[in-house]
Amino acid sequence: MQRRKLADKTATVVLTMFAAIIVIILTALLGYVLSLGIQQVNWDFLTSKSSSFRAGGGIQDQLFNSFYILLWTMIFTIPLGLAGGIYMAEYAKDNRITAFIRICIETLASLPSIVLGMFGLLIFVNATGMGYSILAGALTLTIFNLPIMIRTCENALRAVPLELKEGGLALGYTHWRTITTVLLPSAFPSILTGIILSCGLVFGEAAALLYSAGMTTPKLDFGNLNPFASDSPLNIMRPAETLSVHIWKVNSEGIIPDLRDVADGGAAVLVTVILIFNISARVFGSWLHKKLTAK
C-alpha cells in the first residue's frame, strides 16, 4: 500500500516537472525572441521596404508576401483537404487501397520541408517553367500542408456522434446530403480550428519556400492592383521572399550593417503572428462550439 502511494506521488511530481519544463522552454524562447525584437518593431519597420545595403530597412514587402502566399496556399489546401478528409472519413472502404492511401498521407506529412522545397523547384519552378513565384511557393506549401489538413478534416468528421449521422439518414437524406447538411456543420468548429492552426505552420515555413517562391522580391507598387502587372503585389507569377525566408537570408548572407536588428525584429513579428493564429484558433473554435451546442 505504502509503495503504491509512493509510486503515485512520484508519478505526479515527475509528470508535473516535465510539464513545467515544457512551459519554461516555451516562455524562455518567446521571451528571448520578443524581448530582443520588440525594440526594433515599430510602425516604420512594418511599413517600409527592406534595404539591401543601408541600415534602417523594414519588412513591409516580406510581411505582405507571407500573408499573400498563405492566402493562396489556403485557397488550394482547404478544398483539397476537405475533399480528402471527407473521402477518408466517409467513403474509403476498409481495405488495402485505403491503407495504402493512409501510408502515403503519413509519409507526406513526415517529409522534411527542404525536400518538398527541392521538389517544388524541380516540378513547379523548372518543369512547368513558371520560375520562382508565389504560385510555385503556394503549391509547394500546399503539398506541405495537405496531409495535416486531410487528417484534421477526417478526424473532425469522425468525431461527429454517429447518432447525428443516422439522424440525417433516417430522415431520408442521401449520404452526400447527410455529409453536407449534418456532418460538416457539426465538424466545422474543429475543422476551422485545424485550419487556423495550420495557418501558423504555413506562415512560419521557410525551407520549402527557399527554392520555390524564391529569395527576392521585385520592386512593388502597392497602388498597382492589376494582378498581371510585374510590379503589382497581387501578381502571383512574381518571386516573393517571405518574412521567415527574409530572416534566414539576412542572418546568413545579409550585408546590411543592422542585420541583427532586422532579424530580431522580423523574428518578433513572425512569432507574434503565429501566436495570434494559435490563440485565435482556440478562442474562435471554442466560441463556435459554444454557439453551436448552446452550452
Add this chain to the structure above:
Amino acid sequence: MQAVLERELVEQQWTQEQQEVDLCLDVTDLSIFYGPKQAVKNVSMPIKRHSITALIGPSGCGKSTFLRSINRMNDGIKGFKAEGNILYDDVNLLDANIDPVALRKEIGMVFQRPNPFPNSILKNVTLPLKEHGLKSKAKREEYAETYLKQVGLWDEVKDRLHESALSLSGGQQQRLCIARTLAIQPSVLLLDEPASALDPIATAKIEELLLKLKEKYTIVLVTHNLQQAARVADDTAFFYQGEIVEFSDTKTFFQSPKEKRSEDYISGRFG
C-alpha cells in the same frame, strides 16, 4: 345439422375477422447476419396498421437489429446480410431495387439518444422539409408549427424557436426528434428505445404521445421497459437470442404467456 351450420357460421366469421386484420408490415422468415454471426433467426411477425407493436427482450437479443432492418439502417454495416421478406404494401423492403433513401421517408425512425441537429429548434423541423423539396418557407414553418403542436412541444418552445435545439431538455429534444420525423410524413414510425435516456415524467409524455400517434401511424417500438410495453403496446414480441419466443396481443402476453421463458422474463427471473 344445426350444429354443423352453426360451426360453419363461426368459421366464416373467424376467417372474415382474419381478413379484416389490416397488416402494415408483414415480416416472414427474416434472418439477419453480421458476417458469420446470425443476429436474427427466421423471424416472422405481422405488424398491424395503426397499432403499436412492442419488441422486448434482453440486450443483444436482436430486437434493435430487427427494427433497423425495416428502414434499412443496417445497410452500411460491414458484413450485414438479410434474408427473408419484409412486405410493405406487397413490396419486399429487402429487395435490392428498393431505394433506402426513399424508403426512409416512408418509414421514419427515432433513436435511443435524442439526436437533434445542432441548429435552431425551428430549423430541426424545417430543414428536413426543405430537403424533401418543400420550397415555400412560410409553408415549412406552418408545417413545423403543426408537428410541434402534435408532439405537444409548441407551447414550450414557441417563444424560443430560434434558440439552439441543444438547449432543450432531453425529453423535449426527443419530442422534437419525433416532430421532425413526423414532418416528412411517414406512415410507419420505428422507435428504438425512445425513452430509455429520459426521466419518468418525460417518459410518460412520450408514451402519451405514442398512444395519440397510433391513430395515424403504425408504430414499432423497441423497449427495455416491460411496463412501457404493457402500457402502450397492442401487440408484443419477445425476442431472445435472435428468435421470437412469443408474439401475441399485449394483454395475453403479460397476463397468460404461453411460453415458460416469457413468463420467466416478465417476472424478472432472467434477462
